[in-house]
Amino acid sequence: MDKMKATYEVMLGLAAEMVWDEALRKHRSEELYREIDRALATGDESAFRNLTDELRLLN
Incomplete structure (x- = not known):
């Protein structure tokens, strides 16, 4: 019984x-989408x- 409990x-x-x-993966993915949007809005190709x-x- 103890072995079953441990398992x-x-x-x-x-x-x-x-x-x-x-x-964590979902949270980071959402952060990345926000940062990508920001990079596009500012024209930062390197960051994009x-x-x-x-x-x-990540995906």
Whole structure:
């Protein structure tokens, strides 16, 4: 029974980590879209390229 409980706790921890990772990825993606919009509005081509590269890697 203890082995099942330990396994369950490990699985629960992994599930929590997956949820956390997805939340961080989503948050960074939203930040990148805002920064890309800003770069486009100001005509900053270098920032635009760097940000879109990071967004591409993130997805």
